[in-house]
Amino acid sequence: xxxxxxxxxxxxxxxxxxxxxxxxxxxxxxxxxxxxxxxxxxxxxxxxxxxxxxxxxxxxxxxxxxxxxxxxxxxxxxxxxxxxxxxxxxxxxxxxxxxxxxxxxxxxxxxxxxxxxxxxxxxxxxxxxxxxxxxxxxxxxxx
Amino acid sequence: xxxxxxxxxxxxxxxxxxxxxxxxxxxxxxxxxxxxxxxxxxxxxxxxxxxxxxxxxxxxxxxxxxxxxxxxxxxxxxxxxxxxxxxxxxxxxxxxxxxxxxxxxxxxxxxxxxxxxxxxxxxxxxxxxxxxxxxxxxxxxxxxxxxxxxxxxxxxxxxxxxxxxxxxxxxxxxxxxxxxxxxxxxxxxxxxxxxxxxxxxxxxxxxxxxxxxxxxxxxxxxxxxxxxxxxxxxxxxxxxxxxxxxxxxxxxxxxxxxxxxxxxxxxxxxxxxxxxxxxxxxxxxxxxxxxxxxxxxxxxxxxxxxxxxxxxxxxxxxxxxxxxxxxxxxxxxxxxxxxxxxxxxxxxxxxxxxxxxxxxxxxxxxxxxxxxxxxxxxxxxxxxxxxxxxxxxxxxxxxxxxxxxxxxxxxxxxxxxxxxxxxxxxxxxxxxxxxxxxxxxxxxxxxxxxxxxxxxxxxxxxxxxxxxxxxxxxxxxxxxxxxxxxxxxxxxxxxxxxxxxxxxxxxxxxxxxxxxxxxxxxxxxxxxxxxxxxxxxxxxxxxxxxxxxxxxxxxxxxxxxxxxxxxxxxxxxxxxxxxxxx
Numbered sequence: 001x002x003x004x005x006x007x008x009x010x011x012x013x014x015x016x017x018x019x020x021x022x023x024x025x026x027x028x029x030x031x032x033x034x035x036x037x038x039x040x041x042x043x044x045x046x047x048x049x050x051x052x053x054x055x056x057x058x059x060x061x062x063x064x065x066x067x068x069x070x071x072x073x074x075x076x077x078x079x080x081x082x083x084x085x086x087x088x089x090x091x092x093x094x095x096x097x098x099x100x101x102x103x104x105x106x107x108x109x110x111x112x113x114x115x116x117x118x119x120x121x122x123x124x125x126x127x128x129x130x131x132x133x134x135x136x137x138x139x140x141x142x143x
Numbered sequence: 144x145x146x147x148x149x150x151x152x153x154x155x156x157x158x159x160x161x162x163x164x165x166x167x168x169x170x171x172x173x174x175x176x177x178x179x180x181x182x183x184x185x186x187x188x189x190x191x192x193x194x195x196x197x198x199x200x201x202x203x204x205x206x207x208x209x210x211x212x213x214x215x216x217x218x219x220x221x222x223x224x225x226x227x228x229x230x231x232x233x234x235x236x237x238x239x240x241x242x243x244x245x246x247x248x249x250x251x252x253x254x255x256x257x258x259x260x261x262x263x264x265x266x267x268x269x270x271x272x273x274x275x276x277x278x279x280x281x282x283x284x285x286x287x288x289x290x291x292x293x294x295x296x297x298x299x300x301x302x303x304x305x306x307x308x309x310x311x312x313x314x315x316x317x318x319x320x321x322x323x324x325x326x327x328x329x330x331x332x333x334x335x336x337x338x339x340x341x342x343x344x345x346x347x348x349x350x351x352x353x354x355x356x357x358x359x360x361x362x363x364x365x366x367x368x369x370x371x372x373x374x375x376x377x378x379x380x381x382x383x384x385x386x387x388x389x390x391x392x393x394x395x396x397x398x399x400x401x402x403x404x405x406x407x408x409x410x411x412x413x414x415x416x417x418x419x420x421x422x423x424x425x426x427x428x429x430x431x432x433x434x435x436x437x438x439x440x441x442x443x444x445x446x447x448x449x450x451x452x453x454x455x456x457x458x459x460x461x462x463x464x465x466x467x468x469x470x471x472x473x474x475x476x477x478x479x480x481x482x483x484x485x486x487x488x489x490x491x492x493x494x495x496x497x498x499x500x501x502x503x504x505x506x507x508x509x510x511x512x513x514x515x516x517x518x519x520x521x522x523x524x525x526x527x528x529x530x531x532x533x534x535x536x537x538x539x540x541x542x543x544x545x546x547x548x549x550x551x552x553x554x555x556x557x558x559x560x561x562x563x564x565x566x567x568x569x570x571x572x573x574x575x576x577x578x579x580x581x582x583x584x585x586x587x588x589x590x591x592x593x594x595x596x597x598x599x600x601x602x603x604x605x606x607x608x609x610x611x612x613x614x615x616x617x618x619x620x621x622x623x624x625x626x627x628x629x630x631x632x633x634x635x636x637x638x639x640x641x642x643x644x645x646x647x648x649x650x651x652x653x654x655x656x657x658x659x660x661x662x663x664x665x666x667x668x669x670x671x672x673x674x675x676x677x678x679x680x681x682x683x684x685x686x687x688x689x690x691x692x693x694x695x696x697x698x699x700x701x702x703x704x705x706x707x708x709x710x711x712x713x714x715x716x717x718x719x720x721x722x723x724x725x
Binding site for chain 2: 037072101106125127
């Protein structure tokens with residue numbers, strides 16, 4: 001497996017009942033930060049992908065419970081991955097959280113229209129990301 | 144323009160009347176001169192016998208004198224003269240007739256009788272009859288009396304006939320004269336109209352030349368005129384330069400559609416639910432009278448140009464629709480620059496906000512790590528890092544927001560917003576900095592709140608900017624008053640604190656400080672992007688000069704106003720008004 005796909009922090013393994021999370025961001029530091037936040041939220045990072053192409057392939061192969069996707073990535077954007085996952089029955093049920101440096105109302109609207117369950121603009125707080133992941137894991141509506 | 148038909152001399156009275164050569168001979172002394180000269184020759188040659196030499200000489204002398212007077216006075220219009228001369232000539236004929244006794248001399252009567260019969264009134268005819276009778280009576284001693292009577296009757300009848308004819312001729316002549324005058328008047332009118340037409344033609348030609356020279360002088364914009372079916376009729380040098388096709392190659396032979404992308408026209412037709420081709424191009428101009436938008440022109444070399452085209456209908460001289468005008472400005476580079484600007488904004492958004500996400504996120508992890516608590520000193524250092532990261536984040540946000548305002552992509556998320564809560568929140572945000580600076584903030588807002596329609600985030604940003612500005616520019620010991628109250632804006636634009644007829648309710652938020660104030664000469668620039676006052680620079684007050692620009696943009700987007708009053712060394716008051724839903 002591509003080293004980039006390994007989740008940072010060397011987690012020993014998923015806790016019982018933990019949701020399986022795909023993290024995708026082309027920025028290594030942000031990707032690692034998101035992985036840490038997912039673990040703080042009690043999730044298990046099954047894949048940490050550095051680009052859109054890898055993320056889409058991993059999502060189709062691993063069928064995670066939640067995908068945390070950066071919008072702007074090489075290969076495929078978070079919006080394109082969103083649309084592709086929603087178009088396939090096997091992946092249509094994956095919950096999706098989009099992260100983006102674009103925070104304008106138009107950009108948020110486009111993200112949600114593409115099928116995302118939540119949209120979190122950068123810079124985000126770790127605490128805020130943890131709350132979002134927990135809410136999505138619990139199937140709660142996200143503000 | 145001249146009319147050759149008019150080019151002939153006029154008479155002294157301005158008319159074009161003329162007398163025929165035959166009439167001139169008959170009316171002038173020529174006939175009498177010829178007749179008397181002939182008689183003199185016949186007498187000299189003995190063809191006419193002389194009975195009394197003295198009478199004949201007297202007759203010839205009288206004839207010569209009368210004829211000489213006739214020549215001398217031929218241009219005179221005196222009626223008396225025109226009767227006296229023929230009467231004298233009749234006397235000369237009488238002397239010749241008496242001196243010769245020959246009937247041949249009676250032929251000399253023709254001249255003076257003709258002249259008398261031609262007179263306009265009957266007086267000449269009377270003189271002619273009496274004179275003829277006198278002539279015929281002279282040799283009555285030798286002729287029978289019947290001849291005298293018969294001769295007189297013949298002269299009377301003939302003279303009467305000649306006189307009648309002369310009168311008819313005179314009447315006809317007057318009619319002809321009248322017609323000639325009318326003709327002259329008509330010709331004068333024609334000449335006048337011809338002159339006017341000539342002048343108008345020259346003016347039109349001058350205007351056309353002016354218009355052509357103006358159109359030809361436009362080299363940076365394309366000016367294309369077409370018929371109703373799109374056939375090109377006007378093609379200026381700007382069009383030649385923009386599209387690379389010379390005028391002779393397009394005028395009357397090419398269509399405007401030849402320089403457009405068919406797929407773009409099809410898309411426009413679909414958008415506007417109209418026909419494709421030319422109709423897609425001119426549909427909006429037909430509906431609204433004019434239309435300005437970007438179109439893609441295809442140049443001769445196949446390159447595409449983004450052109451802002453103003454389309455207007457064209458009329459002929461009778462006001463009927465004759466075609467279309469297309470005035471285009473090449474915006475290819477400008478649009479590329481705008482795209483680069485958008486890309487730059489996007490780049491800033493991603494490249495600055497993403498590392499800030501890392502900085503703030505990892506700081507948060509370190510500072511909140513309960514397993515490895517920080518020392519107070521470490522926490523203080525990291526708090527400084529976080530504060531500056533937040534400052535950098537605000538600057539990036541301000542730059543992005545300013546770019547959005549400039550590009551027109553600034554949108555609001557309207558909702559009911561309690562401004563009292565916004566003001567209290569701004570005070571809370573600034574409280575720590577104000578306390579550190581030794582500045583007191585006093586809040587005075589309605590207890591029951593004051594709701595406006597607006598974007599809560601943006602209004603909070605605007606209020607924060609005003610309060611943080613006041614804190615930065617107020618020295619220690621100073622005071623800042625945040626006052627929110629209701630007001631009414633009159634139709635004249637004045638804001639008053641009591642309800643008046645036809646006034647609209649508004650919310651008034653004033654932020655008054657006791658700071659250093661703004662120099663009067665700089666107050667007009669306070670809302671200009673990146674402007675910083677001389678006081679701010681001299682006192683090293685932090686900032687980049689975007690806060691008030693953003694605050695003004697937010698206020699304006701909400702339909703409100705933002706004004707300032709300031710006295711250097713005394714303080715500054717910013718007053719924001721926002722419309723309150725009725």
